[in-house]
Amino acid sequence: MNATELSAREIARLVALRELSAVEVARAYLARREAVDARVRAFLHPAPADEVLRAARAVDEKVARGETPGPLAGVPVAVKDNISVEGRPLTCGSRILEGYRAPYSATAVRRLLAAGALVVGGANMDEFAMGSSTENSAYFPTHNPWDLARVPGGSSGGPAAAVAAQEAALALGSDTGGSVRQPAALCGVVGLKPTYGRVSRYGLVAFASSLDQIGPFARDVTDVALALSVIAGHDPMDATSAQVPVGDYVRAAEAGVRGLRIGVPRELVEADGIDGDVRELVAAALETLAERGAHVEECHLPTAATALEAYYVVAPAEASANLARFDGVRYGFRAAAGDLEAMYARTRGEGFGREVRRRIALGTFALSAGYREAYYLRAQRVRQKLLLDFQRAFARYDLLAAPTSPTVAFPLGERVEDPLSMYVNDICTIPASLAGLPAISVPCGFSGGLPVGLQLIGPAFAEETLFRAAGAYQDATSWHRRRPPLGGLAPAGGRRRG
Amino acid sequence: MTSPAQGWEVVIGLEVHVELATRSKMFCACPATFGDLPNTNVCPVCLGLPGSLPVPNRRAIELALRAALALGCRIPPAARFDRKNYHYPDLPKGYQISQYEEPLGIQGHLDLPGEDGEPRRRVRIRRVHLEEDTGKSVHDPEFGTLVDLNRAGVPLIEIVSEPDLRSADEARAYLEELRDTMLYAGVSDVKMEEGSLRCDANVSLRPAGSQAWGTLVEVKNMNSFRSVKLALEYEAERQARLLSEGLPVRRETRHWDEREGVTRPGRGKEEAEDYRYFPEPDLPPLALPAAWVEEIRTSLPELPAARRRRYQSLGVRPYDARILVAERHLGEFFERAVQAGAEPQAAANWTLVEWQAYVKETGKGLAERPDAPEKLAKLLALLARGAISGPVAKDVFREMLETGGDPEAIVAASGRQQIADEKELLAVAREVLSANEKAVADYRKGKRNALAFLVGQVMRTTRGRANPEAAARLLERLIEEG
Numbered sequence: 001m002n003a004t005e006l007s008a009r010e011i012a013r014l015v016a017l018r019e020l021s022a023v024e025v026a027r028a029y030l031a032r033r034e035a036v037d038a039r040v041r042a043f044l045h046p047a048p049a050d051e052v053l054r055a056a057r058a059v060d061e062k063v064a065r066g067e068t069p070g071p072l073a074g075v076p077v078a079v080k081d082n083i084s085v086e087g088r089p090l091t092c093g094s095r096i097l098e099g100y101r102a103p104y105s106a107t108a109v110r111r112l113l114a115a116g117a118l119v120v121g122g123a124n125m126d127e128f129a130m131g132s133s134t135e136n137s138a139y140f141p142t143h144n145p146w147d148l149a150r151v152p153g154g155s156s157g158g159p160a161a162a163v164a165a166q167e168a169a170l171a172l173g174s175d176t177g178g179s180v181r182q183p184a185a186l187c188g189v190v191g192l193k194p195t196y197g198r199v200s201r202y203g204l205v206a207f208a209s210s211l212d213q214i215g216p217f218a219r220d221v222t223d224v225a226l227a228l229s230v231i232a233g234h235d236p237m238d239a240t241s242a243q244v245p246v247g248d249y250v251r252a253a254e255a256g257v258r259g260l261r262i263g264v265p266r267e268l269v270e271a272d273g274i275d276g277d278v279r280e281l282v283a284a285a286l287e288t289l290a291e292r293g294a295h296v297e298e299c300h301l302p303t304a305a306t307a308l309e310a311y312y313v314v315a316p317a318e319a320s321a322n323l324a325r326f327d328g329v330r331y332g333f334r335a336a337a338g339d340l341e342a343m344y345a346r347t348r349g350e351g352f353g354r355e356v357r358r359r360i361a362l363g364t365f366a367l368s369a370g371y372r373e374a375y376y377l378r379a380q381r382v383r384q385k386l387l388l389d390f391q392r393a394f395a396r397y398d399l400l401a402a403p404t405s406p407t408v409a410f411p412l413g414e415r416v417e418d419p420l421s422m423y424v425n426d427i428c429t430i431p432a433s434l435a436g437l438p439a440i441s442v443p444c445g446f447s448g449g450l451p452v453g454l455q456l457i458g459p460a461f462a463e464e465t466l467f468r469a470a471g472a473y474q475d476a477t478s479w480h481r482r483r484p485p486l487g488g489l490a491p492a493g494g495r496r497r498g
Numbered sequence: 499m500t501s502p503a504q505g506w507e508v509v510i511g512l513e514v515h516v517e518l519a520t521r522s523k524m525f526c527a528c529p530a531t532f533g534d535l536p537n538t539n540v541c542p543v544c545l546g547l548p549g550s551l552p553v554p555n556r557r558a559i560e561l562a563l564r565a566a567l568a569l570g571c572r573i574p575p576a577a578r579f580d581r582k583n584y585h586y587p588d589l590p591k592g593y594q595i596s597q598y599e600e601p602l603g604i605q606g607h608l609d610l611p612g613e614d615g616e617p618r619r620r621v622r623i624r625r626v627h628l629e630e631d632t633g634k635s636v637h638d639p640e641f642g643t644l645v646d647l648n649r650a651g652v653p654l655i656e657i658v659s660e661p662d663l664r665s666a667d668e669a670r671a672y673l674e675e676l677r678d679t680m681l682y683a684g685v686s687d688v689k690m691e692e693g694s695l696r697c698d699a700n701v702s703l704r705p706a707g708s709q710a711w712g713t714l715v716e717v718k719n720m721n722s723f724r725s726v727k728l729a730l731e732y733e734a735e736r737q738a739r740l741l742s743e744g745l746p747v748r749r750e751t752r753h754w755d756e757r758e759g760v761t762r763p764g765r766g767k768e769e770a771e772d773y774r775y776f777p778e779p780d781l782p783p784l785a786l787p788a789a790w791v792e793e794i795r796t797s798l799p800e801l802p803a804a805r806r807r808r809y810q811s812l813g814v815r816p817y818d819a820r821i822l823v824a825e826r827h828l829g830e831f832f833e834r835a836v837q838a839g840a841e842p843q844a845a846a847n848w849t850l851v852e853w854q855a856y857v858k859e860t861g862k863g864l865a866e867r868p869d870a871p872e873k874l875a876k877l878l879a880l881l882a883r884g885a886i887s888g889p890v891a892k893d894v895f896r897e898m899l900e901t902g903g904d905p906e907a908i909v910a911a912s913g914r915q916q917i918a919d920e921k922e923l924l925a926v927a928r929e930v931l932s933a934n935e936k937a938v939a940d941y942r943k944g945k946r947n948a949l950a951f952l953v954g955q956v957m958r959t960t961r962g963r964a965n966p967e968a969a970a971r972l973l974e975r976l977i978e979e980g
Binding site for chain 2: 238325331340
């Protein structure tokens with residue numbers, strides 16, 4: 001048995017039972033990273049092996065002392081490079097933060113560590129989470145484990161690829177307009193964007209504060225449910241984190257879909273640019289859910305058509321303020337210049353990549369005197385209208401279903417010169433983001449050997465309902481058990497004792 | 499003296515920043531203390547480090563509401579925080595969290611006290627909003643610009659008046675009344691020298707009698723009440739001179755130069771600033787439930803205006819009432835003396851003259867002399883029933899403060915009870931009359947103040963113990979008897 005083949009909950013169970021040591025798990029995953037990451041390039045800052053092993057040893061010692069090691073004992077986790085891990089580099093895939101190390105850990109990370117998880121590295125991403133392919137990383141692109149010539153999606157391409165390539169059992173990403181769900185779909189793993197406020201944002205470097213959520217990746221629904229149950233819950237350090245009780249997500253993932261009403265918004269399924277195969281695979285997935293006892297019917301979400309435009313005003317507007325702190329004054333990259341104005345201009349001009357500069361410019365414009373009404377305020381009204389659309393839909397349905405991404409993974413380099421074609425990638429994921437709703441992507445088949453994702457969207461804080469449907473679908477299918485053709489599995493790092 | 503200001507009406511509105519008296523900062527748990535070593539009271543939140551988030555300080559919101567309520571503001575059911583975007587080295591996030599469209603207090607007012615105790619002008623308050631302070635840039639000749647972020651994130655309120663002030667004097671009076679009101683309301687320690695009260699002014703001129711608005715000039719960098727008055731007087735004169743010569747006033751920001759006593763134009767950039775306000779997405783709307791607001795309203799203590807009215811209703815002269823309210827420690831002394839039974843105006847006189855002089859000379863106050871007001875009340879009772887004279891009372895007052903003794907005991911021990919008995923005064927009076935024949939002659943010629951002189955001599959000889967009225971009566975009789 002190789003630990004990289006185990007689910008997170010199996011690892012934690014075996015480690016707690018001392019049938020497997022956390023050190024063995026760590027060794028297996030480090031060996032796997034060694035074997036494949038030169039091709040996948042999921043990690044920007046792979047954690048040094050001795051650090052991972054030290055953390056693993058601490059977990060084993062805890063078990064040896066008879067203490068409860070936590071629900072994620074010995075589970076290797078990749079963390080997107082915009083989520084703070086104390087003492088580790090934190091660059092957000094940007095030059096402007098080159099050399100910066102996080103002086104404190106994000107709340108989600110602290111909860112993972114307290115649950116016994118092992119952080120195995122900072123994973124690659126589009127710079128400041130702006131992008132859908134991870135090609136906007138200032139350092140290097142990540143490759144899709146299913147086809148190394150293709151993108152893993154983005155912006156959380158590194159975490160998604162790390163999980164797909166079995167370099168980590170779990171990963172944390174962040175989702176602003178689809179940045180967990182879309183790479184999950186393109187890499188053939190499960191990815192969840194929780195309800196806005198479900199998971200603390202403390203320690204997540206902000207892109208668009210009213211949209212950002214940390215979300216988990218795993219190879220199956222139950223592991224995502226387990227990860228969420230660890231990281232979810234109110235945090236006094238985040239004023240937008242909700243005081244809503246955390247559900248029993250793992251149990252929900254096994255509770256079945258029978259009786260759930262699922263609406264399929266025509267506007268998301270029929271949207272321009274949705275690939276025929278994707279549409280068919282999603283339709284087939286919905287049939288499977290119907291066979292398992294769900295009631296599936298078509299519905300409407302009229303404002304969804306304008307959601308993309310509204311998103312590309314709201315998110316850059318917030319980003320323009322959020323990224324203002326990267327000015328070369330206190331930390332990170334600083335360009336040499338004669339005076340303050342020139343220092344600002346050169347630091348930000350050289351420190352930020354093209355897409356980030358583009359979005360800062362867009363957002364600054366949208367908030368400027370004379371344009372604020374036409375752009376920012378109008379986009380906020382679209383957001384309100386969309387919220388009402390969803391409210392109306394959820395009066396009739398427990399869940400909504402749609403494709404996650406309009407297409408499968410596209411070739412590296414294909415869209416980098418055409419930002420609009422890149423933005424259109426988010427068309428199916430943005431509505432739930434703007435409305436702050438939970439949404440999950442689960443593997444629902446392959447097109448040309450590349451994974452396709454089914455997206456389920458729930459009402460606020462209805463993650464349990466999402467897990468019921470996603471779990472039931474996974475139970476009925478085996479897409480999530482397929483592994484990318486990377487070959488070269490590391491030598492067995494874990495073996496069952498006794 | 500003719501001034502170019504003649505014929506022009508000065509129109510002034512003030513924007514006052516008041517630092518709230520919280521222990522910790524607005525959005526993190528760092529201490530909000532003044533004067534610590536640079537960059538020691540900082541954390542990821544107030545440093546604006548990546549990933550950090552603001553969490554509002556409930557106490558700061560409460561104090562801001564106290565301020566707004568003390569100024570008679572209307573409190574909306576909810577307020578909102580906004581981001582004010584600009585780059586500056588002492589602004590760690592590149593934006594300041596403030597309130598723009600939905601401040602927590604609107605439409606208040608502050609009455610300026612007049613000489614006669616009646617308000618001389620009602621100044622409307624446009625808004626009171628809550629925001630975080632920035633850090634401090636220190637320009638050092640050796641090291642260049644250094645930034646201290648201890649102050650970054652300290653809670654402030656901004657109080658914006660309508661342009662209702664009509665002179666530099668009024669502006670100063672407004673600031674003083676505002677300071678006292680904030681102090682009484684427990685909102686701030688309002689120390690201008692420590693920067694816990696800061697003031698910017700909008701100044702324009704218009705022809706006297708006109709209702710039109712002139713061109714607005716913003717005056718900044720006024721660091722004391724005095725410099726506010728001087729700067730605004732200077733600015734009004736400057737604008738009047740321009741207008742009188744038919745020259746335009748430029749809409750600009752000017753900085754008060756304390757040393758030269760002039761205002762100078764700023765860098766010109768400030769006019770072009772577009773702060774791109776938008777709602778702070780890291781903070782949910784700030785609910786201000788009516789029950790909470792009412793609770794705060796009823797917890798407000800008596801404010802200066804009400805206290806002045808009460809003192810006057812006790813019979814204290816308006817001028818004295820103003821001083822007793824403005825100098826809070828004197829007011830407290832006065833209140834306690836009155837509570838202990840002292841007659842209010844007498845208590846006011848003694849507080850403002852004898853106690854204040856004692857405090858000034860010795861540096862001691864109520865803390866060191868905790869029972870002084872009650873003793874004063876006893877002393878005044880002795881005085882009122884004629885047991886001692888005024889001059890003796892002053893000595894006894896000093897002695898009781900120094901020794902902590904009881905006034906009655908001091909008087910008894912010193913043998914300085916007042917002498918009102920004519921028999922006891924007779925010898926002294928005769929002596930005085932024979933030693934001052936000229937005064938006696940003057941008095942006979944009708945000079946009434948000659949008698950006062952003679953009474954004074956009796957007082958001196960008795961070391962203040964004589965009852966002045968009794969002495970006067972006796973002297974008159976003796977002179978007449980010839």
